Amino acid sequence: MCGFAGFLSQGRGIKNSIIQVKNMTQALRHRGPDQFDVWAETDGSLAFGFQRLAVLDLTLAGNQPMYSTSERYVIIFNGEIYNYQELRDELESGCRRLVASGQGPEDGCRMTEGRGRKMEGVVWRGHSDTEVFLAGVEEWGIRRTVEKSVGMFAFALWDRREKVLTLGRDRLGEKPLYYGHQKANGRSVFLFGSELPALRRHPAFEGRINRQALSLYLRYGEVPSPFSIFQGISKLPPGHLLSVSAKNPDSTPEPFWSLRQTMAAGIGQPWAGNFEEAASELKHLLRQSVRGQMVADVPVGAFLSGGTDSSTIVALMQEQSSRPVRTFTVGFREEGYNEADDARRVARHLGTEHGEITVAPQEAREVIPLLPEIYSEPFADSSQIPTFLISRLARQRVTVALSGDGGDELFGGYNRYAFAPRAWQGLRWIPQPIRSGLSRGMKGIPPGTWDSLFRPLERLLPTPVRLNRWGEKIHKGAEVLASPDFGELYHGLVSHWNQPEQLVRGQSGKDGFFIRKFGEMTAGHAVERMMATDGVTYLPDDILTKVDRASMAVSLEVRAPFLDHRVVGFAWRLPLKWKVRASATKVIVRKILEEYVPRSLTERPKMGFGVPISDWLRGPLRDWAEHLLDPVRLAEEGYLEAAPIRERWREHLTGRRNWADALWVVLMFQAWLAKNTDSFAAGRDHQDE
Secondary structure, three states: OEEEEEEEOOOOOHHHHHHHHHHHHHHHHHHOOOEEEEEEOOOOOEEEEEEEOOOOOOOHHHOOOEEOOOOOEEEEEEEEEOOHHHHHHHHHHHHHHHHHHOOOHHHOOHHHOOOOEEEOOEEEOOOOHHHHHHHHHHHHOHHHHHHHOOEEEEEEEEEOOOOEEEEEEOOOOOOOOEEEEEEEOOEEEEEEEOOHHHHHOOOOOOOOEOHHHHHHHHHHOOOOOOOOOEOOOEEOOOOEEEEEOOOOOOOOOEEOOOHHHHHHHHHHOOOOOOHHHHHHHHHHHHHHHHHHHOOOOOOEEEEOOOOHHHHHHHHHHHHOOOOOOEEEEEEEOOOOOOOHHHHHHHHHHHOOEEEEEEEOHHHHHOOHHHHHHHOOOOOOOOOHHHHHHHHHHHHOOOOEEEOOOOHHHHHOOOHHHHHHHHHHHHHOOOOHHHHHHHHHHHHOOOHHHHHHHHHHHHHHOOHHHOEOOHHHHHHHHHHOOOOOOHHHHHHHHOOOOOOHHHOEOOOOOOOOHHHHHHHHOOOOOHHHHHHHHHHHOHHHHHHHHHHHHHHHOOOOEEEOHHHOHHHHHHHOOOOHHHOOEOOEOOHHHHHHHOOOOOHHHHOOOEOOOOOOHHHHHHOOOHHHHHHHOOHHHHHHHOOEOHHHHHHHHHHHHHOOOOOHHHHHHHHHHHHHHHHOHHHHOOOOOOOOO
16 A cells, blocks of 8 residues: 655646655655655656555565556556456466467557566566556556456556546545645646645645535535545545546546446346355355455455454455464453454454454543544544554554455445334324424433433344444434435434534535435435445545545555455345345345354444544543633634534533534544644635635
8 A cells, every 4th residue: 555646737847846746745654654756757747756555566666656668657556456467467368369460569569568577478577566557558548457457546647648647546435536726826736646735745735625525524524525625626536537638637537437337237137046146156256355355465464343244354364364364453441332352252263363452541542632644634433543543453463454344335234224214114204393392302311311221122122233322323313303305314314413504604505415425326225225325425435534544544554355346246236135134234244254153253233433432522531622612712713603512512511412423523623623723724714715
């Protein structure tokens, strides 16, 4: 895994460009501490910088920026192509056919040009996947090469002949890529890079906060693609390519893969076999994905929570490994947040080489001051804390770790998939005024009281749908009882602030971002629409962002076998009943896991991967939060209205309501803003234009 940065502008000299791109790229050293280099066009119009975390081909032949064999293309590439050996074999086979036919190198076997080791007409400098990707671009073109590639990636490719820069991002959004036009001395500069701090180091960077993006952030706890927190800077959407040049500086991203279309195609062409046959095929696809993602020239391990997804990945790894797989778990002392015992039992059964730490509350809280740097724009999923801790633990032993991310969105793992549609079927017949009154009554009972009421009933519910922290869930449900339709109900369930536009100064009008995404998912059952919407919003913008930034902060590469697009395509061919049933989630994945791990070791209430932020805000974090939420401070900064924030803060402190999620969103913005006060004070931000 790596980090890169660069810019495209009117040439102002190669020396100046190299100095600027060096400064940009060094902001990303945590993403790639093993090698650093830069490259610029002779006129300085295009400059690349690269920080490498060496995973495949640890020799100099794997360093970047990298030329293609013909030297037409130069690339900086962050990620992994898991089927690179298959692509390499295909390229070699094509060259052998050309040589055998007598056509020779000049008639199509372009890979014979350049220096390096010759192999039946094909010249390779090393054995990195980036070199294979470049060779594919020369042979098949950019789009076809991307379509053939199985992997996670973000890249910038410069065509030296056509003077065209192409940016690309993987299908599901595992790797980040920011870009945008900024102005310096009246001239437009096109900036791009893996993280925002690199772009901020260019002198053209303007740094005005995008208040629409801030409003979206307050609702969802992350800044959704294609927005970024800064005006004029965007995220390249997953599964897209973007080509820019001096002649075409304002082009728009073009998709090469679409989750929505994959969903529609799968539902339109469902699996024809029975459940057992489907489980066998899914197992084959997952084994294939795991096997490809275990390939590396450095030590490989896995995150293990003891839940269904991570246990399945580890079981398939151990099955295909000649030695015990290294697994890692972080435990917490607080009841309801500790997964270590479950993970330890699964690890013992599978025979892995297991490592774990039990984190004291103070140790976890010490991560909080690091978060504004780890997440280069505001981000407020509190599981970012344990994700960083487990990444730091794993990095002591391995350079690559596999995870179970993506299983919930593909196979119906979230409790809301089981509860929300059934709840709506009953609620929609109740008049809205009655639902509103019921909502007020439910919210009037403190969360702790709800917990006490439901605790004796826990054992009567099926294990997969038991809930931790009933009071929090009931209060969340009460917030959306008066929703006019199912789309709005689901929108409310995934929102931290339901009317964030009233919270952001200078921002008005209700955003339609989520509802538009939900509306695009026209095929299938309501649960499938929820899963697909999460797949294009929550998965890339929250889950994968959280994992990428936390792991790369300690130079650890994390891979997600569930997100192999062949697995994704197959998952959408399966009927919903094989994923979610009345009292079970991820039915077909559990069927596979049972072949390796007894059900008794993995059946448990879904815990998530959180920390007790609610209690911390009333206790050891209270002074820190009070400082960031001070009404005078909020007024001086000029971004957020103090009154609604202070009201929720008071209710939370008294225990009348649990506003931890909503307050954490505000606190993470405030902490991020404080880290960047010199650059982004309200006086410099002239609001959106």
